[in-house]
Amino acid sequence: MTASFSKLALAEPLARAVAEMGYESMTPIQAQAIPVVLTGKDVMGAAQTGTGKTAAFALPLLQRLMKHENTSTSPARHPVRALVLLPTRELADQVAQQVKLYAKYTNLRSAVVFGGIDMKPQTAELKRGVEVLVATPGRLLDHIEAKNAVLNQVEYVVLDEADRMLDIGFLPDLQRILSFLPKQRTTLLFSATFSPEIKRLANSYLQDPVTIEVARPNQEASTVEQHFYSVTDDDKRRALKQIVRQRGLSQAFVFVNSKLGCARLARSLEREGLNTTALHGDKSQDERLKALDAFKQGKVDLLVATDVAARGLDIKDVPAVFNFDVPFNAEDYVHRIGRTGRAGASGLAVTFVSGSDTRLVGDIEKLLKRKIELEPMEFEDERPRGRINDGRRAWREAGEVGDPRDVLDGPSRDRPRRDPRPPAQPKDPFFDQPYQPPSTQEAPAWEAGAKQASTSRVSANIKTRRKLPALFKAG
Numbered sequence: 001m002t003a004s005f006s007k008l009a010l011a012e013p014l015a016r017a018v019a020e021m022g023y024e025s026m027t028p029i030q031a032q033a034i035p036v037v038l039t040g041k042d043v044m045g046a047a048q049t050g051t052g053k054t055a056a057f058a059l060p061l062l063q064r065l066m067k068h069e070n071t072s073t074s075p076a077r078h079p080v081r082a083l084v085l086l087p088t089r090e091l092a093d094q095v096a097q098q099v100k101l102y103a104k105y106t107n108l109r110s111a112v113v114f115g116g117i118d119m120k121p122q123t124a125e126l127k128r129g130v131e132v133l134v135a136t137p138g139r140l141l142d143h144i145e146a147k148n149a150v151l152n153q154v155e156y157v158v159l160d161e162a163d164r165m166l167d168i169g170f171l172p173d174l175q176r177i178l179s180f181l182p183k184q185r186t187t188l189l190f191s192a193t194f195s196p197e198i199k200r201l202a203n204s205y206l207q208d209p210v211t212i213e214v215a216r217p218n219q220e221a222s223t224v225e226q227h228f229y230s231v232t233d234d235d236k237r238r239a240l241k242q243i244v245r246q247r248g249l250s251q252a253f254v255f256v257n258s259k260l261g262c263a264r265l266a267r268s269l270e271r272e273g274l275n276t277t278a279l280h281g282d283k284s285q286d287e288r289l290k291a292l293d294a295f296k297q298g299k300v301d302l303l304v305a306t307d308v309a310a311r312g313l314d315i316k317d318v319p320a321v322f323n324f325d326v327p328f329n330a331e332d333y334v335h336r337i338g339r340t341g342r343a344g345a346s347g348l349a350v351t352f353v354s355g356s357d358t359r360l361v362g363d364i365e366k367l368l369k370r371k372i373e374l375e376p377m378e379f380e381d382e383r384p385r386g387r388i389n390d391g392r393r394a395w396r397e398a399g400e401v402g403d404p405r406d407v408l409d410g411p412s413r414d415r416p417r418r419d420p421r422p423p424a425q426p427k428d429p430f431f432d433q434p435y436q437p438p439s440t441q442e443a444p445a446w447e448a449g450a451k452q453a454s455t456s457r458v459s460a461n462i463k464t465r466r467k468l469p470a471l472f473k474a475g
Helices: 012-020 028-038 053-068 089-102 119-127 137-145 162-168 171-179 196-205 233-247 259-271 285-296 330-337 355-368 387-398 405-409 445-474
Strands: 043-046 082-085 110-113 132-135 156-159 186-191 210-213 224-230 252-255 276-279 302-305 320-323 347-353
Touching (some): 028 043, 028 053, 053 082, 053 089, 053 186, 089 110, 119 137, 162 186, 162 196, 171 196, 233 259, 233 320, 276 285, 330 347, 330 355
Parallel strands (some): 224 347, 252 320, 276 302
C-alpha cells in the first residue's frame, strides 16, 4: 500500500503547493527518505532515475527551513541555508523550478546558478539574498571567488546525481566547495548507484548516514519493453524511421555517443521530414533550454541527445527511447532507458547494435546479469509505387522496347517515341583491324610511320636554320 502525501505532517503552505501540483501517493524513495530527512539525519539514497528524488529531499528541507523563516526584505536576513549541487545545467534549472513551486506559498527565497549564461543576473539575485541555492559546481566556484556567494551559514547540502558528478570529473570542485561549508550540517547524497567511488565520497563527508535503497543497483525498469536489433551503421537511420512509423510513436529520445554525431543525425532526420531537435554540449544554454521546452510542449517529435540529457530530466510520458549508439558506459544504458516507462507507465527501449559493438553489449549483459538476444531487423520494401514505376516494372517484365508509359496509357502520337538502346557507334577502321604480331625482319607499321614523321621534322628544322641568316640580313 502506497503512502499518501496527505498523511505527511507538512506545513500548510507546502501541503497546499503539493496538492496544487497533483501529488497524491508518494514514490518509494519519497516514502522512505522524507521522514528521515525531517529528523535532520544524513542520508545516502539510491534510486532509479525518475522516481521523485527532488521531492524526497526538497520538501523536508523546506519544512525545516520554515522553522526559522524570515519575512524581512534585508538580504542579510536571507543567507544561503540550503545548497543543492547537480552535474548539469539542465538538471540544475529543472530542480530550481521544482523548488520554486514547492515554496511558492512560503517566504523562502531560492535561486539557481549555472554556466553558459551571463553571471550578472545571477549575481544580482544572489545579492538580494536566497535561502536555497541550486547550482552546478563550476559556476558556484566562480561566484564564491567573486564573493557573490557566502556559504558559512549553510545548514543542509544535497549532492544529487553524485555518481554523474564523479564521472564528469567534478570531485576536485566538490571538495573545494565542501571546504567552505560549516562542519556541523546535514548532508544528503543521492546517486543512481552505490559504486566504490560513491561509498568513499560518502565516508568522507557524511556522518552516520541512513542508507536508503529502493531498487537493486543498475536494475532496468520492469515496465520497459527492450529490443536489441542487429543492423549496420548505414541502416540505423532507416531502422529508426521504420520503428517510429510502425509503432505510431508521438515522441522519443534518440541517444548518440558524440556531439558531432548528435548534430549530424538531427539534421539528417529533419531533412527526411521528422520534426527533430538536438541537445548536446556545444549548444548554448539558451538553445538547450529552448530545445527541452519545445520537446516538453510536444512541438518536437524526436530529441536527439548525448548523455548530457540521459539523467534526471523530468520529461513525463516519453513513450520510447532509441540508443542509436550503444553507450560506452554500461551504466548509461540503464540511465538512458530510464527516460521511458516512468511512474509505472509502459515504455519502449530500442538499441541498434552494429558489428563493432560486441564488447559494449557484453558489458551491458554483465551489468544486467542476463543474456541479450540480438534480433534481425527486417526492413519493409520502401521503393516508390507510383504509376510510372509500375509501368516500368511491367515494361521490363514484358521485355518491351520503347516508352514504359505506353504500358499503362497506350502509345501516344503526340509523345515522341524513345528507344532505350544506346545508339550504334561509327566504325573505326584502325580499331576494327585484326591484331597482327610484328615480324622480326620488318618493323611494325606504327614504328615506320613514327620514323618517317621524325625524319620530316628534322629536315624541316634544318631548312629553317639555313633561312635564318638571310632573314637577319634582310632586317
